[in-house]
Amino acid sequence: MSRPKYFTPNEVSVHNTMDDLWVSFLGKVYDLTPLCEKYKGDVLLKPIIQSAGKDISHWFNPKSKEIRTHVDPLTGCVIPFCPNGRFVHIPPPFPDSDWANDFGRPWWKDAGYMVGILSQKTRFIKIINTLTSQEQVIEVCSEEILDEILERYLKYNAHANSYTWKYDGRNLDMKQTLSENNIKDDDEDFYILSMNDDTFLQAIHLYFNDDLTEA
Structure with a gap:
């Protein structure tokens, strides 16, 4: 089975328009752009558009994975709790002949919208190209293996596959995470000591393979 795609909150946050709308909730990332296209012009899209690029886990009961509910003080009925306003696939609080419930699975249960894991x-991490002396600091997901971090780095160096990746003088296992490669996450220590993490970040060194065996 292929590994899931991991995203940082910053990556989700840039998808914040109606034409490119992502949200995250309960640890997963969803591309709701097709939903926006389908319901374009519907007032029920407003709460979703307002939450574009954000985490909306607070909309859900973490145990049941369903929309949170509350007791309506007027009717005494249990209804979905929508503090930002009713949204797509949420039924009206009262009987309504215009309500169409033939949409199938509600969007929050439709795995077709899921694009990865938050x-x-x-x-x-700091990546230093020993051939060119160029340095890049990039944000990565702690769950990612080195091969996936390499994919992130390709926009800075399209030939990253032609390098041997090393840390502290030893070759890194590209099928393992940073932690599995014994590259400690010092964020908490930096915070406690009020240190500039950009200055003291652990550095991965890239050594060019000049035998032309790599594309």
Whole structure:
């Protein structure tokens, strides 16, 4: 089975328009752009558009994975709790002949909208190209293996596959995470000591393979 795609909160946050709308909730990332296209012009889209690029886990009961509910003080009935206003696929609080419930699965239960997993912990790493002496600090997901971090780095160096990745003089296992490669996450220590983490970040060194065996 292929590994899931991991995203940082910052990556989700840039998808914040109606034409490119992502949200995250309960640890997963969803692309709701097709939903916006389908319901374009519907007032029930407003709460979703207002939450574009954000985490909306607070809309849900973490145990049941359903929309949170509350007791309506007027009717005494249990209804969905929508403090930002009723949204797409939420039924009206009262009987309504215009309510169409033939949409199938509600969007929050439709795996077709899911594009990946929200990282539980991101970290910054410094990558130094020993051939060019160029340095890049990039944000990565702690759950990602080195091959996936390499994919992130390709926009800075399209030939990153032609390098051997090393830390503290030893070759890194590209099928393992940073932690599995014994590259400690020092974020908490930096915070406690009020240190500039950009200055003291652990550095991964890239050594060019000049045998032309790599594309």
